[in-house]
Amino acid sequence: MLNVEEQKGVKTADVVIVGGGVVGLAVARALAHARAGRIALVERGQLGMEASHAAGGMLAAQAECDRADAFLDLACASRDLYPALAEALLEETGINIELERTGTLYLSFTDEDERETSHRYEWQTAAGLAVERLTAYEARELEPFISQTLRSALRFPLDWQVENRRLVAALATSAAKLGVRLLTGTNVESLLIERGRVRGVETSRGRIDAGAVVIAGGAWASSLMTEGAGAIQIEPVRGQMLCFDARALAARHVIYSPRGYLVPRMDGRLLAGSTTERAGFDKRVTVEGAHTILTHALEIAPRVGRLSLVDAWSGLRPRVADDLPVLGASTQTRGLFYGVGHYRNGILLAPITGELIAEEMMSGTASPLMKPFTLERFHHAGVHS
Ligand code: GLY
Numbered sequence: 101m102l103n104v105e106e107q108k109g110v111k112t113a114d115v116v117i118v119g120g121g122v123v124g125l126a127v128a129r130a131l132a133h134a135r136a137g138r139i140a141l142v143e144r145g146q147l148g149m150e151a152s153h154a155a156g157g158m159l160a161a162q163a164e165c166d167r168a169d170a171f172l173d174l175a176c177a178s179r180d181l182y183p184a185l186a187e188a189l190l191e192e193t194g195i196n197i198e199l200e201r202t203g204t205l206y207l208s209f210t211d212e213d214e215r216e217t218s219h220r221y222e223w224q225t226a227a228g229l230a231v232e233r234l235t236a237y238e239a240r241e242l243e244p245f246i247s248q249t250l251r252s253a254l255r256f257p258l259d260w261q262v263e264n265r266r267l268v269a270a271l272a273t274s275a276a277k278l279g280v281r282l283l284t285g286t287n288v289e290s291l292l293i294e295r296g297r298v299r300g301v302e303t304s305r306g307r308i309d310a311g312a313v314v315i316a317g318g319a320w321a322s323s324l325m326t327e328g329a330g331a332i333q334i335e336p337v338r339g340q341m342l343c344f345d346a347r348a349l350a351a352r353h354v355i356y357s358p359r360g361y362l363v364p365r366m367d368g369r370l371l372a373g374s375t376t377e378r379a380g381f382d383k384r385v386t387v388e389g390a391h392t393i394l395t396h397a398l399e400i401a402p403r404v405g406r407l408s409l410v411d412a413w414s415g416l417r418p419r420v421a422d423d424l425p426v427l428g429a430s431t432q433t434r435g436l437f438y439g440v441g442h443y444r445n446g447i448l449l450a451p452i453t454g455e456l457i458a459e460e461m462m463s464g465t466a467s468p469l470m471k472p473f474t475l476e477r478f479h480h481a482g483v484h485s
Contacts, residue, residue, distance in 0.1 A: 127454045177452050181452060205355045313437070424477075
């Protein structure tokens with residue numbers, strides 16, 4: 101399927117990207133478009149088979165957001181890149197990433213849910229964002245299988261979804277066509293740093309010399325995070341997912357409650373998520389996790405109980421202590437860049453991460469959009485020694 105290769109012969113590159121999920125692939129593609137030279141992407145397993153594969157693909161810049169801040173700006177900017185990205189990837193690779201633009205519903209079932217959604221409606225309207233308030237009747241007109249216990253809903257017309265597994269395939273194919281060397285089954289064991297400058301990486305298959313390295317290793321990035329004597333840790337946070345055959349429901353919107361979500365795919369599958377668990381690198385699907393997801397899915401739509409369960413999986417979200425991504429240049433090592441800690445928003449933020457890191461690497465300047473997410477914030481918070 102994908103055009104990937106083993107490390108054979110790759111001893112030098114201009115840029116090495118560590119990590120072959122959607123973030124690493126988006127960075128690779130953006131750098132290739134910017135003509136950054138010889139680019140090698142090194143992935144310990146297979147491309148996009150970790151969090152990128154497990155994700156639901158929701159582009160929920162607004163639905164999952166609690167306040168107007170720099171993160172909202174970043175999330176909306178990335179979401180807004182998707183229509184052009186979907187077209188470009190189709191053109192470059194023939195792969196349709198199934199950008200589905202019906203929108204997202206956010207449901208309220210209790211007094212507390214209604215307080216939360218009213219607050220979200222108020223501040224998002226005041227911020228000029230697109231959000232509609234729906235009665236239960238109006239929401240059930242859109243998706244008739246929603247529970248009759250529904251009280252009200254919000255609709256976010258610009259929060260879309262993509263098929264994240266197709267996105268991986270399209271980004272990888274595009275990057276390969278642009279000349280990126282995609283090296284799978286290769287673990288980056290350490291960074292090569294001399295006199296405050298990155299010189300490349302030591303991998304399980306040998307050394308690759310490079311003038312710049314981008315770390316985009318998802319939940320596995322911590323071992324290469326040397327800043328502040330390892331003070332910045334990336335923690336794996338497990339999210340389990342169930343998948344149903346839901347052709348009978350003909351659902352179209354992504355549907356959230358404050359407790360869970362349903363994501364309808366174009367092929368008739370319906371994903372239900374998720375859990376938020378500290379379980380280390382354990383990727384099991386547990387009975388308890390499945391029970392939690394089912395409880396929340398059935399609250400949204402009792403008819404889920406009559407569907408066939410066809411698949412279940414889990415993934416590891418990469419979380420930094422403040423829940424925000426770490427983007428851009430190292431504060432200690434020249435030539436070293438980070439695109440890590442995307443936590444619940446890797447699919448959403450991959451396009452803007454690629455653009456911003458490529459822009460900083462090519463121009464030497466960090467975009468104002470990226471500045472709140474650089475390592476500087478940990479200096480200000482006194483995390484570093
Ligand atoms: N963004 C959805 C999740 O992480 O479960």
